[in-house]
Amino acid sequence: MFSRRQLLGAGAVLAGAAAWTKTSAMGLPDAPTMEAPETQPPLFPTSGPDYQPVATLNGWTLPHRMNNGVKEFHLVAEPVEREFAPGMTGYLWGYNGQSPGPTIEAVEGDRVRIFVTNKLPEHTSVHWHGMILPSGMDGVVGLTQPGIPSGKTFVYEFDLVKSGTFMYHPHADEMVQMAMGMMGFFVIHPKDPKFMRVDRDFVFLLNAYDIDPGSYVPRVMEMTDFNIWSWNSRIFPAIDPLVVSKNDKVRVRVGNLTMTNHPIHMHGYDFEVTCTDGGWVRPEARWPEVSIDIPVGAMRAYEFDAIYAGDWAIHCHKSHHTMNAMGHDVPTFIGVDKSKLAEKIRKVQPEYMPMGNRGMADMGEMEMPLPDNTIPMMTGTGQFGPIEMGGMFSVVKVREGISEKDYADPGWYQHPKGTVAFEWTGDLPAAEKAIGPETQTPDTTKHSQGHKG
Numbered sequence: 001m002f003s004r005r006q007l008l009g010a011g012a013v014l015a016g017a018a019a020w021t022k023t024s025a026m027g028l029p030d031a032p033t034m035e036a037p038e039t040q041p042p043l044f045p046t047s048g049p050d051y052q053p054v055a056t057l058n059g060w061t062l063p064h065r066m067n068n069g070v071k072e073f074h075l076v077a078e079p080v081e082r083e084f085a086p087g088m089t090g091y092l093w094g095y096n097g098q099s100p101g102p103t104i105e106a107v108e109g110d111r112v113r114i115f116v117t118n119k120l121p122e123h124t125s126v127h128w129h130g131m132i133l134p135s136g137m138d139g140v141v142g143l144t145q146p147g148i149p150s151g152k153t154f155v156y157e158f159d160l161v162k163s164g165t166f167m168y169h170p171h172a173d174e175m176v177q178m179a180m181g182m183m184g185f186f187v188i189h190p191k192d193p194k195f196m197r198v199d200r201d202f203v204f205l206l207n208a209y210d211i212d213p214g215s216y217v218p219r220v221m222e223m224t225d226f227n228i229w230s231w232n233s234r235i236f237p238a239i240d241p242l243v244v245s246k247n248d249k250v251r252v253r254v255g256n257l258t259m260t261n262h263p264i265h266m267h268g269y270d271f272e273v274t275c276t277d278g279g280w281v282r283p284e285a286r287w288p289e290v291s292i293d294i295p296v297g298a299m300r301a302y303e304f305d306a307i308y309a310g311d312w313a314i315h316c317h318k319s320h321h322t323m324n325a326m327g328h329d330v331p332t333f334i335g336v337d338k339s340k341l342a343e344k345i346r347k348v349q350p351e352y353m354p355m356g357n358r359g360m361a362d363m364g365e366m367e368m369p370l371p372d373n374t375i376p377m378m379t380g381t382g383q384f385g386p387i388e389m390g391g392m393f394s395v396v397k398v399r400e401g402i403s404e405k406d407y408a409d410p411g412w413y414q415h416p417k418g419t420v421a422f423e424w425t426g427d428l429p430a431a432e433k434a435i436g437p438e439t440q441t442p443d444t445t446k447h448s449q450g451h452k453g
Contacts, residue, residue, distance in 0.1 A: 054202065324374075
């Protein structure tokens with residue numbers, strides 16, 4: 001699963017005013033790295049309190065070691081190559097081989113020691129977004145610590161005083177470093193294994209880039225006109241599905257480190273918002289939704305009982321965020337007859353194809369020459385043809401009999417007879433008993449819709 005880096009020298013300079021100066025008698029822990037872009041299996045705990053680990057969409061969980069009762073992790077800030085989708089790669093900055101970096105998981109009450117080695121060309125830091133910790137561990141360069149110089153290792157050490165879902169990212173040259181992809185999730189599980197327990201627990205970050213077709217490095221000065229809208233630096237159709245067994249209790253945790261809000265909408269279900277980066281939502285304060293807006297710099301978690309089998313879309317409801325490599329200066333030609341113009345252009349450019357006079361759906365089927373290192377705006381194919389989506393889009397796949405540790409794509413849903421929309425040709429088929437969510441007789445005995453906390 002992991003390739004191992006050679007252990008860094010134990011004599012690396014540690015800690016300034018903001019980090020502990022004591023070092024581990026065991027030397028630095030390994031710094032595992034990950035290059036595969038697919039969702040990696042969750043890391044189930046082998047000791048200590050039990051918990052249901054998270055599955056990081058198109059990501060992984062950072063292993064730790066125990067040292068005299070302290071959980072030790074090693075993050076390496078470094079340049080990385082990230083495949084957004086086959087045919088497009090970004091030269092980003094991240095941690096341990098990927099952007100976003102690996103998810104860190106621990107348990108409420110743990111003491112953690114996190115070694116951070118800087119392999120970037122400039123200083124950096126790590127801010128533990130939303131976490132309660134000593135001021136000197138908060139990771140704001142100049143305010144609570146000096147920057148971690150290139151080639152050096154700092155140590156952050158603190159107790160985890162509350163459970164919940166948090167993030168990590170630099171507070172050093174933030175405009176550049178976050179625009180280059182430096183971010184990750186920090187999940188703290190409740191001390192009580194029964195509190196807020198679910199069967200499947202997914203986590204992913206919303207991030208955005210401006211990468212010109214044919215180039216590889218994001219434009220870090222961009223503030224509004226991003227053209228790559230991604231989940232964990234992946235774009236549809238390369239975002240893995242969220243695979244769920246029917247009747248599972250499911251949690252989805254979504255963090256937003258872009259420069260705009262994102263209304264995340266999931267088809268087929270309503271759900272309850274149960275957590276923010278401020279903590280768990282009390283049962284009496286939860287509310288039902290089918291879309292939840294994720295503000296900038298925030299996290300929202302929601303839960304649902306997977307009682308309806310099917311392939312259910314999940315996506316940002318800002319329509320241009322479900323497109324890839326969008327141009328922002330494309331004129332609208334809907335209703336315009338360009339046939340005569342196209343004839344003239346083809347005399348000098350035989351491959352010219354007019355687009356957009358009937359809408360943009362044709363682009364889902366076109367195979368046009370593209371610049372290097374980019375992909376079409378709309379791509380991905382389902383069992384009924386082009387899906388005509390990109391960017392922030394995936395599928396929640398609910399199936400009977402998925403085993404506890406199985407997250408593999410089960411393929412397309414086989415719809416029962418009479419449950420797929422069809423063309424009307426003047427006659428209706430012989431009357432059959434209606435089939436829909438109200439007649440699927442879901443098994444609700446396993447879970448209630450909301451937790452009691």
